[in-house]
Amino acid sequence: MPPTRPAAPEGFRTALGAFAATLGSAVGLGNIWKFPYLAGIHGGAAFVLVYLAAVALVGIPVLAAELAVGRRLRRNAVAAYAAAVPGYRAWGAIGLAGVAAAFLVMGFYTDVAGWVFAYVFKTLGAAARGTSLPPGTFAALAGGTWEPVTWQAGVLVLTGGILAAGVAKGIERVARVLLPVLFILLLVCDLRSLTLPGAGAGVAFLFKPDPARLTPHVLLGALGLAFFKLSLGMGAMTTYGAYLPDSARIVPTALRVALADTAVSLLAGLALFPAVFALQGTPDGGPGLLFETVPRIFARMPLGGWFTALFFVLAAVATIGAMVSLMEVPVAWLSARGRPGRGASAALVAGLMLLLGVPATLSRAAGLDAFRILGRTCFDLYDAASSQVLLPVGGLAIAILAGWALPRAGFLAELAKGERPGAWTGPALRGLLRWLAPGLILLAGFGLL
Ligand code: TRP
Numbered sequence: 001m002p003p004t005r006p007a008a009p010e011g012f013r014t015a016l017g018a019f020a021a022t023l024g025s026a027v028g029l030g031n032i033w034k035f036p037y038l039a040g041i042h043g044g045a046a047f048v049l050v051y052l053a054a055v056a057l058v059g060i061p062v063l064a065a066e067l068a069v070g071r072r073l074r075r076n077a078v079a080a081y082a083a084a085v086p087g088y089r090a091w092g093a094i095g096l097a098g099v100a101a102a103f104l105v106m107g108f109y110t111d112v113a114g115w116v117f118a119y120v121f122k123t124l125g126a127a128a129r130g131t132s133l134p135p136g137t138f139a140a141l142a143g144g145t146w147e148p149v150t151w152q153a154g155v156l157v158l159t160g161g162i163l164a165a166g167v168a169k170g171i172e173r174v175a176r177v178l179l180p181v182l183f184i185l186l187l188v189c190d191l192r193s194l195t196l197p198g199a200g201a202g203v204a205f206l207f208k209p210d211p212a213r214l215t216p217h218v219l220l221g222a223l224g225l226a227f228f229k230l231s232l233g234m235g236a237m238t239t240y241g242a243y244l245p246d247s248a249r250i251v252p253t254a255l256r257v258a259l260a261d262t263a264v265s266l267l268a269g270l271a272l273f274p275a276v277f278a279l280q281g282t283p284d285g286g287p288g289l290l291f292e293t294v295p296r297i298f299a300r301m302p303l304g305g306w307f308t309a310l311f312f313v314l315a316a317v318a319t320i321g322a323m324v325s326l327m328e329v330p331v332a333w334l335s336a337r338g339r340p341g342r343g344a345s346a347a348l349v350a351g352l353m354l355l356l357g358v359p360a361t362l363s364r365a366a367g368l369d370a371f372r373i374l375g376r377t378c379f380d381l382y383d384a385a386s387s388q389v390l391l392p393v394g395g396l397a398i399a400i401l402a403g404w405a406l407p408r409a410g411f412l413a414e415l416a417k418g419e420r421p422g423a424w425t426g427p428a429l430r431g432l433l434r435w436l437a438p439g440l441i442l443l444a445g446f447g448l449l
Helices: 015-026 029-041 045-073 077-084 089-129 137-142 146-165 167-194 200-207 216-229 236-241 250-278 286-298 304-334 342-364 378-405 408-416 425-448
Strands: none
Touching: 015 167, 015 236, 015 250, 015 304, 029 045, 029 089, 029 216, 029 250, 029 286, 029 304, 045 077, 045 200, 045 216, 045 236, 045 250, 045 378, 045 408, 045 425, 077 089, 077 236, 077 304, 077 378, 089 137, 089 146, 089 236, 089 286, 089 304, 089 342, 089 378, 137 146, 137 286, 146 167, 146 304, 146 342, 167 250, 167 304, 200 250, 216 378, 216 425, 236 304, 250 286, 250 408, 250 425, 286 304, 304 342, 342 378, 378 425, 408 425
8 A cells, every 4th residue: 555645535524433323334324224124024034043144244344444445545435446456546446336226225215215204204294193103104104205305305405514623523522422312212212112012022033043944045145234234335435434533443433333343233133023022013024114014013002102203313313424425435436536515415315315216206106106127127127136146246246356456565554553562353353354254145145146
């Protein structure tokens, strides 16, 4: 890696703030919407088990690699990958693919986040009136036109506003405030769900694996979720790595982020499945689990209306840090030379993301839902192209870059910052990146073919 660095970008102020921002990127709809619905359709504990293995063996090493590349080069993801291996600017393709992935993920993420914010108001209103959401609420919202598009635009304005405020004053500060709120709300919902009579069946669903459900299909789903969950494979964590203070130790930071993020997923599962089983629902509602099954099931328990609203407040809180990190990848790249500034870059990127996101949002509207690309709706195409192609391929490229192409001494020096001399974690991590992580990604990829 080159010895000279350009002026470092503004960064996070403290190691704790850096941890909060990184965890804030990881935590999001992945925990509260995707993880429960995927676990629900893939048989619960079997999926959870494979997911845990994917996080430990692939997620943590790639997360540490992204943070290390970012901090080593102290610049936006596109510039960092282009400069990571002297003489091989082609690695910059990882960063460019990452910018593309940021737009694709945001294209459908802001649609779902918009539903979540709409549900905050709908469920609060219903709880205040003492009624439950009328049946067909979700179909009307998701199949609508102006309503979901307005919410989508709203979450993009919110995200852009946070980015315009800056790295420390926007991203870091928002994460430090929102994460504790999220944990408290989650624990309240867990207490409610776990104390229902018959809650044990939901706990068993999540933790007692049925070996018959361990299929290659589950492996690919779990690996894709691990990438999506930990915000890997597209330079989001590389970008945050550039803001990481030298006092933050990379391997323990990656470990703690992965552990805390997995805890949030399991706590979300424990808020949902015990209630679903106790109240005679089914866990396999797919993407509609959060928006259809949950309000219907929660309505059957005491104070259910308020708990439904609380759950959507916590889901809304969770989406913010994730969207911030997705939008920061192109914003950091655009504003790297100071012109356009962060504010103008954020506005431009948010506008482009809306343009790309509206077709995904309208893909459920009557009359427009017949429009397919490669046999998929726009929404499904963005989701599949990012989760099943761009993120795993990006993650594979990052693992190979870190394990094989990066100068060994420089990479290990970055991992060793703040560690005792002779610490074994850096070399062990590099070993995982050389062999196991790429091997498992390829294995899962062949399962797809
Ligand atoms: N990790 C977030 C979630 O679980 C989503 C996310 C944020 C993401 N940044 C990302 C996904 C970068 C892929 C790449 O909701």
